[in-house]
Amino acid sequence: MPENSALQKININKFQKDLVSWYEAEKRDLPWRHERDPYKIWVSEIMLQQTRVDTVIPYFNRFMEQFPTVESLAGADEEAVMKAWEGLGYYSRVRNLQSAVKEVAESYGGVVPADKDEFLSLKGVGPYTGGAVLSIAYGLPEPAVDGNVMRVMSRILTIWDDIAKPSARKIFEQAVRKIMYEEDPSSFNQALMELGATICTPTSPACLLCPVQNHCQAFEEGIQRELPVKTKKKSDKKIRMGAVVLEAPDGTVLIEKRPSSGLLANLWQFPNMELPTGINPRSALEAYVEAEYGLNACIQPEKATDIIHIFSHLTWEIDVYIGTIDAKTEKERTKFVSKEDLETYAFSVSHQKIWQHVKGMDK
DNA sequence: AAGGCGGGGGA
DNA sequence: TCCCCAGCCTT
Numbered sequence: 001m002p003e004n005s006a007l008q009k010i011n012i013n014k015f016q017k018d019l020v021s022w023y024e025a026e027k028r029d030l031p032w033r034h035e036r037d038p039y040k041i042w043v044s045e046i047m048l049q050q051t052r053v054d055t056v057i058p059y060f061n062r063f064m065e066q067f068p069t070v071e072s073l074a075g076a077d078e079e080a081v082m083k084a085w086e087g088l089g090y091y092s093r094v095r096n097l098q099s100a101v102k103e104v105a106e107s108y109g110g111v112v113p114a115d116k117d118e119f120l121s122l123k124g125v126g127p128y129t130g131g132a133v134l135s136i137a138y139g140l141p142e143p144a145v146d147g148n149v150m151r152v153m154s155r156i157l158t159i160w161d162d163i164a165k166p167s168a169r170k171i172f173e174q175a176v177r178k179i180m181y182e183e184d185p186s187s188f189n190q191a192l193m194e195l196g197a198t199i200c201t202p203t204s205p206a207c208l209l210c211p212v213q214n215h216c217q218a219f220e221e222g223i224q225r226e227l228p229v230k231t232k233k234k235s236d237k238k239i240r241m242g243a244v245v246l247e248a249p250d251g252t253v254l255i256e257k258r259p260s261s262g263l264l265a266n267l268w269q270f271p272n273m274e275l276p277t278g279i280n281p282r283s284a285l286e287a288y289v290e291a292e293y294g295l296n297a298c299i300q301p302e303k304a305t306d307i308i309h310i311f312s313h314l315t316w317e318i319d320v321y322i323g324t325i326d327a328k329t330e331k332e333r334t335k336f337v338s339k340e341d342l343e344t345y346a347f348s349v350s351h352q353k354i355w356q357h358v359k360g361m362d363k
Numbered sequence: 364a365a366g367g368c369g370g371g372g373g374a
Numbered sequence: 375t376c377c378c379c380a381g382c383c384t385t
Binding site for chain 3: 044045046047048049050051052053055056090092093096123124125126127128129132144146147148149189190193194196197202203230232312
């Protein structure tokens with residue numbers, strides 16, 4: 001909680017008016033801003049978690065064409081839903097979303113609950129998403145504290161808590177509650193986020209264009225660049241991977257579905273392994289294919305390409321090989337698919353790149 | 364409280 | 375390079 005003095009310096013009524021009138025005049029035209037359907041607002045908020053607006057827009061439009069209602073998503077084929085999310089990242093979001101939507105269909109008669117406890121109990125709905133949907137779709141005066149809001153509020157009120165710590169969120173939620181514009185919580189919450197996204201940016205905020213400059217205590221003291229306080233995360237790990245595209249005599253290719261939990265859960269991939277140091281990747285892969293799939297692989301000696309893939313917490317360096325197998329034995333999570341069908345499966349981006357490269361070699 | 368979980372764009 | 379993005383879940 002900011003000290004009382006910080007909050008008391010704010011003329012709350014004027015702050016609300018300056019912020020919301022700026023928002024009404026300047027807000028970006030975004031697809032979900034044409035919608036009132038709580039389901040559609042909800043989907044947009046899930047997609048927007050840790051994901052930029054420009055990235056989300058085409059995914060949102062396609063998703064709404066494919067799954068326009070609670071019922072359509074609740075009844076949709078899981079593979080089709082994963083394919084619609086392919087490339088967007090954080091795939092547990094869509095698994096949880098479909099699970100939650102099914103619960104809405106079954107337990108709430110298909111109506112997204114407007115009750116805070118009920119909505120927050122759904123899978124994948126946390127404090128931010130809960131506040132966002134309840135305020136935007138139902139007009140409830142709940143805070144929706146994301147990274148933008150913490151940055152904006154830390155500057156307005158000079159809040160020095162470390163926003164990297166989970167405990168900080170409650171500080172900002174309480175601050176937002178105290179200045180909440182009860183007449184229009186939807187516009188107020190979205191205005192705080194819009195300000196953070198377009199004016200009150202992390203580095204070099206555009207304070208001279210800011211509609212609430214007069215209310216900003218960091219600007220008054222000239223310390224807007226020192227806020228918010230955020231500790232750095234540790235550097236990431238590097239992992240060397242070997243992957244192989246194996247073709248059967250009939251021209252089909254072996255793919256495998258990843259485990260149902262963990263990194264890139266339920267996405268499809270080519271056979272791959274973490275490479276032990278000091279061992280020939282080709283022979284390591286042949287032994288792996290034999291042990292894992294019971295298949296006798298003949299892998300070309302030269303690697304086809306290598307791919308660097310950077311996640312937020314680790315890096316894969318993938319050596320890619322191609323080869324052939326003489327038999328087709330499918331196991332529980334493997335499939336042999338034709339080259340035309342392959343692109344109907346949802347792959348991680350790194351393995352999409354593997355296929356793009358191998359496909360191009362055929363010419 | 365800390366770490367896993369994707370991918371891309373901007374400084 | 376590093377940061378950060380309309381965060382949530384598990385441990």
